[in-house]
Amino acid sequence: MKNWKKYLAAAIACGAMFSLQPATSDAAYQLSDEVNDATPALLDAAQIGVMVNENADLSLKPNKDAILVMSFGTTFPDSRAVTIDATVDAIKAAHPGVKVVTAYTSHIIIDRVKENEGISIPTPEEAIEQLKAEGYTRVAMTNLNIIPGMEYAYDLAVYRQYRNDFKKATFGTPLMYWMGQEEQADDVAQVMEAYATQFPKMGKEDAVLILEHGTPHPANAYYSVMQNRLNQLGYDNVYIYTVEGWPSLDDIIPQLKKKGVKNITLMPMMMVAGDHANNDMAGDEDDSHKMILQDAGFNVTPYIHGVGENEAVREIFVQRAHEAYKALVD
Numbered sequence: 001m002k003n004w005k006k007y008l009a010a011a012i013a014c015g016a017m018f019s020l021q022p023a024t025s026d027a028a029y030q031l032s033d034e035v036n037d038a039t040p041a042l043l044d045a046a047q048i049g050v051m052v053n054e055n056a057d058l059s060l061k062p063n064k065d066a067i068l069v070m071s072f073g074t075t076f077p078d079s080r081a082v083t084i085d086a087t088v089d090a091i092k093a094a095h096p097g098v099k100v101v102t103a104y105t106s107h108i109i110i111d112r113v114k115e116n117e118g119i120s121i122p123t124p125e126e127a128i129e130q131l132k133a134e135g136y137t138r139v140a141m142t143n144l145n146i147i148p149g150m151e152y153a154y155d156l157a158v159y160r161q162y163r164n165d166f167k168k169a170t171f172g173t174p175l176m177y178w179m180g181q182e183e184q185a186d187d188v189a190q191v192m193e194a195y196a197t198q199f200p201k202m203g204k205e206d207a208v209l210i211l212e213h214g215t216p217h218p219a220n221a222y223y224s225v226m227q228n229r230l231n232q233l234g235y236d237n238v239y240i241y242t243v244e245g246w247p248s249l250d251d252i253i254p255q256l257k258k259k260g261v262k263n264i265t266l267m268p269m270m271m272v273a274g275d276h277a278n279n280d281m282a283g284d285e286d287d288s289h290k291m292i293l294q295d296a297g298f299n300v301t302p303y304i305h306g307v308g309e310n311e312a313v314r315e316i317f318v319q320r321a322h323e324a325y326k327a328l329v330d
Contacts, residue, residue: 005183011140032121044160049178050327051171053163058137061167066099070124070155071144073104074272075105075112083272083308085142090314091321098325099136103127105154124158130164137167140324144271144317145174146212148308149219172324177317179225188222192229194312195269198303199238207237209252210269211281211289214245223247237261240269243276249289253296264293267303277304 031046038046069088073116084102096154103124106112113119122130124141143155152174154220173187180186199208209272213224223240230238237259241252246247256264266289268277281289282302293300307313 029094037083037084049175049321051159052168052327053169053170055160055164055166058167061137063138063167064136065138065140065325065328066101067095067142067321068124068127068131069100069102069144069321070105070141070158071120071271072151073103073109073113073136074274075109076272076274077117079272079274079306083306084144085118086312087271087308087317090318091142093245094318094322095325099125101131124155125162128158128162129258132165133285133291136330139166140170140171140172140321140328142172142321143174144308144326146269146271147215147219147222148174149215149217149222150274152219153217153259165311165319168209168328170324171326173242175313175320176222184287186229188225189229189232191313191316192226193233194316195310196230196233196235196238196269197312198264198305198310199235200221202237204237205260206265207239207259207261207263208265208267209249209289210238210240210267212240212242212245212269213276213324214242216245222237224241243280253293256298257296263301265303265304266290266293269307271308272306273304273309277302277306303321 010267014270023234029045033062035042069091070266074084088100088102088155092098102121103126104113104121105124107123111120111217128139141159143152143157145155156171159169163169163171176187176191178184178187180189195210200206203210214223223245224243227240230240239247240251241247256258266281268281270276279285279288282304283290285291290300290302308317
């Protein structure tokens with residue numbers, strides 16, 4: 001794990017109530033010292049970035065630490081092995097002697113993996129209950145989400161529900177959270193530069209289309225920031241589009257034609273190469289992205305690998321996990 005310290009970020013201020021003053025965690029900010037009558041709701045609202053909670057009633061319990069890694073999951077075993085499992089293994093290697101547990105947030109995937117493979121993977125709630133039963137008193141919760149969208153919201157709800165069950169609990173950020181505002185870290189630029197290590201060489205008639213999931217959550221706006229950072233890095237022929245959000249493939253095709261693009265590489269920017277990558281993006285059905293682009297006159301080459309296979313990106317996931325763990329033990 002290289003240079004993780006320089007990526008430890010901080011959260012933003014909100015209106016006149018908040019000020020940019022470092023809190024005890026390197027990856028968060030706290031309310032201004034001038035706020036002396038903060039309500040529980042205000043204190044909760046002020047917790048952004050890496051979150052930290054301490055229960056004074058449990059302060060005399062001995063420290064017994066664990067890391068909980070939350071992922072959406074996948075029913076594709078081969079992709080799981082080289083993405084989710086490989087990333088969790090890297091987190092374990094970076095934290096020797098610390099118990100690391102994996103949980104899936106997709107209950108449907110949990111059921112299908114159990115039925116098809118006989119493997120039992122807990123939900124985050126089940127994993128936390130097990131850690132409690134085993135006597136763990138401090139838990140760092142981290143996740144393998146790309147942006148702070150709906151899956152992150154579920155993870156955050158789990159943290160808020162269980163944080164007082166432990167002497168200390170922390171909650172880390174997804175792959176991309178900060179955007180460089182107020183001199184904070186620019187996670188988006190960092191991640192896009194790491195992700196670009198897998199781009200093929202491109203000429204004027206070549207382009208890369210990056211498939212994202214898309215979400216009704218306001219975090220869909222992250223895709224615009226990601227596109228901006230790609231352009232700043234000089235990748236003017238790289239375009240982000242989504243399966244279920246904005247921009248769609250229909251938004252991108254006119255731009256490709258206007259630039260005279262003839263050859264396209266399709267690649268997913270999702271943790272795993274699952275159903276969306278194999279079928280929606282690269283399938284042979286008439287409505288797959290590959291077939292739509294071919295029908296529009298483009299030469300298309302799918303790159304079917306989850307982002308967890310990219311070693312540079314995987315290292316950032318390890319950094320994010322370490323930020324949550326560092327806040328736990330500090």
